[in-house]
Amino acid sequence: MSLIKLVNVTKRFGEITALDRINLSIEDGEYVCILGPTGAGKTTLLRIIAGLLDPDEGEVYIEGRPVNGVPPERRNAVYMFQEYALFPHMTVWENVSYGPVIKDWDRDRIDRVTSEILEMVRLAERKDAFPHELSGGMQQRVALARGIASGARILLLDEPLGALDARLRVDLRTQLRSLVKDQGLTAVHVTHDQEEALMIADRVVILREGRIEQVGTPHEIYSEPRSIFVTSxxxxxxxxxxxxxxxxxxxxxxxxxxxxxxxxxxxxxxxxxxxxxxxxxxxxxxxxxxxxxxxxxxxxxxxxxxxxxxxxxxxxxxxxxxxxxxxxxxxxxxxxxxxxxxxxxxxxxxxxxxxxxxxxxxxxxxxx
Ligand SMILES: Nc1ncnc2c1ncn2[C@@H]1O[C@H](COP(=O)(O)OP(=O)(O)OP(=O)(O)O)[C@@H](O)[C@H]1O
Ligand SMILES: [Mg+2]
Structure with a gap:
């Protein structure tokens, strides 16, 4: 059984068809990159999986359960914005423990989970810092830690490395993947950077004008491109x-x-x-x-x-x-x-x- 399944998902905004009959299955533990040029429908696709948008047609399944109409907080998926949004007035620790606190876990459990995750993203020492005191890469890791701390099994990452400088982007790619793999999570990572997608993903989905142009492993996409668009x-x-x-x-x-x-x-x-x-x-x-x-x-x-x-x-x-x-x-x-x-x-x-x-x-x- 696939962890996430989209069947004939269509989404329109007035005249624009942002997604056109998308069929896609994502397996438990997979790292999938959605790759496509600007306006291809990448964010729309993530938001539909997250439950922040409803499709006009088609169905979304998570863990085999139809989730159309199910609110975001009950989907086991966390959506991380294109511009990672940290609470500026909260410390690193408060940002990361936000989800567990909202869920009303007991104090010990909150402390244990938060410190474990901060160790994992190597920010334990900066737990009392405020977001503006951190570098872009650190802020990104805080956002990621917060996503993981929320307990969701599915991370929906919208250009998670987009706001970083070139060097850091490359360093964080592999870290991001290891983090997801180590935790046994499933990631859907949106990017318009082909190099990033090829390097990080188990499977790449090429999206163009709301349609899936090709799905395959990075090797398949590179060595057996199915269209001029994908080759280019x-x-x-x-x-x-x-x-x-x-x-x-x-x-x-x-x-x-x-x-x-x-x-x-x-x-x-x-x-x-x-x-x-x-x-x-x-x-x-x-x-x-x-x-x-x-x-x-x-x-x-x-x-x-x-x-x-x-x-x-x-x-x-x-x-x-x-x-x-x-x-x-x-x-x-x-x-x-x-x-x-x-x-x-x-x-x-x-x-x-x-x-x-x-x-x-x-x-x-x-x-x-
Ligand atoms: N809320 C909205 N209202 C109207 N049109 C929208 C809305 N959201 C998205 N669209 C349109 O749907 C299409 C797909 O948008 P989407 O944001 O999914 O693209 P994207 O692939 O994420 O692009 P980018 O790489 O620039 O972030 C675009 O033509 C966009 O203008
Ligand atoms: Mg987008």
Missing amino acids: FVGGANFVEGNVAEVGDSGSVVELRGGLRIQVSKRGRSIGEKVVVAVRREDVTVGTEKVTGSNNILGMVGSVLFIGGSIEYEVRLENGERISSRILLSDAPKTYRVGERVVVSFPPERCYVFPYPKAGLLKEIEAV
Whole structure:
């Protein structure tokens, strides 16, 4: 039995359909990230699970029980706001023990639970501080501690790391996950940061314009994206348009602009079909020799960028198309300069092929 189950959940705000027939099951103990661009319906989805909003259609089940109409405090789920809201006039200790106090637990139990949880988030020493005396990361941990102290089994986290600086965000990701796992809780974590979702989640739900575009493990989402949108939103890629020129047993040939032909190992497309081929930057290499078994295209280096531990080249191909390549510095025997003639290579099995989108390619990529 799933811990949380949504069946055909639809929510409208006037003309806007914020959620459109969402079906989703979340297992006990799972860490699920809801990933999508702004306005995709992420917050709406969390608020519906929390009971802060009612769906217009469809049902929500928690622990197998239909919860439509059941108030938030009786759902075993705690919603943590996009801007974590601590009580500014209360100390860390008072903030965290707030839930247990409201529930009228006895003094000993309140003290024990509160100090245990403060130890866990490593804030025991700051128990008498007020929120404004703490760093952003500490405040976030207080908010989390408060959520856990409430006794809820389900944590609904709305951009829990959103307000923090980049460094802290990365540090807290793994802590957040361990905390949830150690406590045997279930988390639904909303983010628009793909890296965060891939790193932290057991499963990622990609939401776009109120619909689920794909659900899968981080590995599945990255290596088997089901649409141009997902490919672009998670990991990013080069996208080129073409027509299927040949369909064989081991793959197809796609003809790009200017008659340039490439091999792709995907089958099942029909000859003449207009398609989009996607190749991830990290699957493209740049060199001076052809690579056996790969597509090899001549080009000229248009730009070179150093990004952390890798180099990103933009190469202008002989047909005028541009392709980006990202190579780990440690894998780069030599670097190339702007204007140098190079061979761009990528293997057929690393090419994703999608039907050409009705609304045009740009719309799919720009929606990101
Ligand atoms: N109370 C409301 N009244 C009217 N429209 C709303 C309301 N809440 C949400 N919407 C609309 O529903 C859509 C989804 O909103 P939601 O807040 O769920 O998006 P989100 O994915 O959380 O976006 P963000 O990443 O910006 O937080 C948006 O178009 C938004 O304008
Ligand atoms: Mg939101």
